[in-house]
Amino acid sequence: MVQSALSPGAVGVIGAWPDVHTRAYRLMLLARILDDKFASLYRMGKIHGGVFLGRGQEALSVAIGLGLRQGDVFAPMIRDLAGRLAFGEPILDAVRTYLGSALGPMRGRDGNVHRGRPTAGLLPMISHLGAMIAVVNGALLAHRFKGLAGRVGVASVGDGATSTGSFHEAVNQAAVERLPLVLVVANNQYAYSTPNERQFACRSLLDKTAGYGLSGEAVDGTDLSACLEVVGRAIRQARAGAGPQMVVATLLRLCGHGEHDDAGYVDPALKASPIGRDCLKVAEQQLLENNWADASKLAAWRQEAARKVEGAVAKVQREPAPDPYQEDWCALASKHLAEGREEGQVT
Amino acid sequence: MSITYLDAIREAQARALAEDPRVFIYGQDVGGFGGAFKATKGLAQRFPGRVLDSPISEDAMVGLGIGAAIEGLRPIIELQFADFSALAFNQIVNQAATLHWRTNVPCPLTIRLPCGGTSGSGPFHSQSMEALYAHYPGLVVLTPATVEDAYSMLLEAVALDDPVIFCEHKYLYYHLKAERLPTEATPVGKARVARAGRDLTLVAYSAMVHEALAVAEELASEGTEIEVVDLRSVKPLDTDTVVASVARTGRLLCVGEAWPWGGVTAEVIARVASEGFGLLDAPPQRLNAKDTPVPYHPDLWAAHRPTARSIAAAARRVLRM
Numbered sequence: 001m002v003q004s005a006l007s008p009g010a011v012g013v014i015g016a017w018p019d020v021h022t023r024a025y026r027l028m029l030l031a032r033i034l035d036d037k038f039a040s041l042y043r044m045g046k047i048h049g050g051v052f053l054g055r056g057q058e059a060l061s062v063a064i065g066l067g068l069r070q071g072d073v074f075a076p077m078i079r080d081l082a083g084r085l086a087f088g089e090p091i092l093d094a095v096r097t098y099l100g101s102a103l104g105p106m107r108g109r110d111g112n113v114h115r116g117r118p119t120a121g122l123l124p125m126i127s128h129l130g131a132m133i134a135v136v137n138g139a140l141l142a143h144r145f146k147g148l149a150g151r152v153g154v155a156s157v158g159d160g161a162t163s164t165g166s167f168h169e170a171v172n173q174a175a176v177e178r179l180p181l182v183l184v185v186a187n188n189q190y191a192y193s194t195p196n197e198r199q200f201a202c203r204s205l206l207d208k209t210a211g212y213g214l215s216g217e218a219v220d221g222t223d224l225s226a227c228l229e230v231v232g233r234a235i236r237q238a239r240a241g242a243g244p245q246m247v248v249a250t251l252l253r254l255c256g257h258g259e260h261d262d263a264g265y266v267d268p269a270l271k272a273s274p275i276g277r278d279c280l281k282v283a284e285q286q287l288l289e290n291n292w293a294d295a296s297k298l299a300a301w302r303q304e305a306a307r308k309v310e311g312a313v314a315k316v317q318r319e320p321a322p323d324p325y326q327e328d329w330c331a332l333a334s335k336h337l338a339e340g341r342e343e344g345q346v347t
Numbered sequence: 348m349s350i351t352y353l354d355a356i357r358e359a360q361a362r363a364l365a366e367d368p369r370v371f372i373y374g375q376d377v378g379g380f381g382g383a384f385k386a387t388k389g390l391a392q393r394f395p396g397r398v399l400d401s402p403i404s405e406d407a408m409v410g411l412g413i414g415a416a417i418e419g420l421r422p423i424i425e426l427q428f429a430d431f432s433a434l435a436f437n438q439i440v441n442q443a444a445t446l447h448w449r450t451n452v453p454c455p456l457t458i459r460l461p462c463g464g465t466s467g468s469g470p471f472h473s474q475s476m477e478a479l480y481a482h483y484p485g486l487v488v489l490t491p492a493t494v495e496d497a498y499s500m501l502l503e504a505v506a507l508d509d510p511v512i513f514c515e516h517k518y519l520y521y522h523l524k525a526e527r528l529p530t531e532a533t534p535v536g537k538a539r540v541a542r543a544g545r546d547l548t549l550v551a552y553s554a555m556v557h558e559a560l561a562v563a564e565e566l567a568s569e570g571t572e573i574e575v576v577d578l579r580s581v582k583p584l585d586t587d588t589v590v591a592s593v594a595r596t597g598r599l600l601c602v603g604e605a606w607p608w609g610g611v612t613a614e615v616i617a618r619v620a621s622e623g624f625g626l627l628d629a630p631p632q633r634l635n636a637k638d639t640p641v642p643y644h645p646d647l648w649a650a651h652r653p654t655a656r657s658i659a660a661a662a663r664r665v666l667r668m
Contacts, residue, residue: 106450114449116450117450124450126441131406137414138412138413138414138415139414139417140414142414142419145415166407170407173401176402331445331447331448332447334508336536337583339582339583339586
């Protein structure tokens with residue numbers, strides 16, 4: 001197995017609750033500050049293409065990353081920066097991919113959230129929603145063939161993806177094969193501008209578990225404690241051989257679909273309701289109320305996260321862009337089969 | 348002892364399963380049933396746990412193959428008919444074909460497609476889709492025309508680190524026979540001069556190679572020597588062998604069972620016209636199926652696709668130009 005490129009120690013060790021909470025909070029904070037930085041760079045015109053943030057989803061996302069271990073597989077959705085960081089993705093991967101550095105994992109060939117390290121279990125998404133779930137299934141089947149026990153795969157999707165044919169086929173497939181898949185569905189109430197009532201007709205997305213033959217649980221996506229508990233339990237159950245699991249989290253997207261979108265269509269009543277709470281603030285409150293951190297600690301953590309982000313951005317902004325004249329312009333691994341004929345080639 | 352094209356495909360899979368523990372087969376009805384065409388007959392019994400029945404989910408079947416390939420396995424995904432690969436199209440062209448280019452991690456996946464028409468199959472059990480897949484960067488597209496190539500090219504497909512679309516021709520499954528399996532193989536990417544000639548280069552692939560050979564036989568009795576080139580792989584396409592042949596003959600007719608627009612024949616003509624223009628004594632020509640879905644009725648079907656008769660007529664026209 002390829003040596004993992006992910007940071008060791010960042011994943012899968014659940015210790016004492018205050019420590020877990022603190023760790024989770026700090027990762028959420030880092031994700032939020034980095035996301036804010038991406039938004040700011042976007043508005044300055046420093047990022048080409050789209051920017052997709054995870055604001056409001058950090059609690060659910062970090063719960064995924066902290067529940068996973070090295071050897072597991074994670075197919076994040078577009079709003080999973082916190083989960084990626086918790087799983088061990090280096091912060092430089094995100095910054096390099098967004099800023100188009102030639103040194104990033106995608107080397108400029110793909111951008112923004114379309115990044116990953118497949119051999120380390122972090123799958124780089126394609127844009128077609130639902131398509132990654134079957135890929136996680138395949139990785140899990142491969143583990144089974146190789147006799148690697150005790151591993152799981154998480155596929156993270158939004159409410160929109162649950163309408164796709166790919167989702168349907170893959171979830172059914174996971175259930176038929178009884179794979180250790182954990183499907184985490186973030187229902188943030190909108191798929192771009194489409195509200196739930198135009199997306200699905202069942203009472204709750206959790207109702208699908210009966211249809212597919214999986215176990216599932218709902219969770220308040222704004223509550224870090226609840227997310228850690230429910231996601232953690234789903235992962236543990238899958239790991240223990242209980243078959244595929246589904247978690248449906250309720251939260252509200254606290255940003256546009258992308259930074260190009262002002263999300264003016266979001267119902268103000270939702271924003272004002274409990275599901276509109278900012279999970280980061282809620283987690284902060286929990287730390288303060290339980291005396292697991294005080295205001296000065298929080299401020300120090302915030303400053304440290306900001307320094308990390310600024311440092312990473314400053315470093316990457318000095319890195320080179322990919323050079324089209326250095327590219328081999330060949331999509332095959334088998335170079336001897338490359339046709340080597342370019343348009344305009346005249347003999 | 349006689350081996351059919353289908354036997355060769357089954358034998359290649361058996362050998363791959365026996366020699367490489369990373370290989371497994373996944374598809375509808377491939378397990379105990381042995382596959383709709385019996386391409387995996389007996390394999391589930393011989394290799395327990397490695398020949399698995401899938402639900403009817405072409406997207407998820409290919410997606411699963413990609414995930415397993417990322418983890419180092421060598422999946423063979425059997426789709427029941429090439430026509431149904433339309434449902435797997437996204438996973439094939441957007442995920443499998445792009446994985447290596449985007450991440451430097453190879454996707455050693457083989458997708459077997461039963462292609463081409465047989466009488467009575469109709470629009471959705473007859474298609475030849477090689478041009479669609481050849482269009483996308485990152486895929487290898489193979490079109491074996493002989494029993495030997497069905498065997499050796501499938502073995503090479505499994506061994507390649509890239510996703511391979513293996514286009515088997517259903518009509519050849521039971522109709523084409525050989526004495527024995529090959530012990531040597533021409534590598535993927537090289538076309539084969541199936542019959543040497545002098546007066547016309549007739550380029551074909553898959554089942555059309557046999558129609559082309561029949562035409563060459565017929566015209567030989569009239570004193571015309573036609574050179575038949577079997578492309579073997581559509582992507583990569585061995586332009587050099589085709590151009591070298593046109594250098595000898597000066598005339599080109601390319602035949603395909605697929606539709607005209609943007610097909611393999613269009614690609615061959617484009618390459619010869621741009622790279623071998625000075626070699627041509629006549630405009631390059633092509634013959635394809637009619638530009639409609641493949642008809643069901645045998646009389647319509649017989650008129651829809653190129654046959655030895657229509658190819659011979661086209662060849663005579665090119666020779667007179």
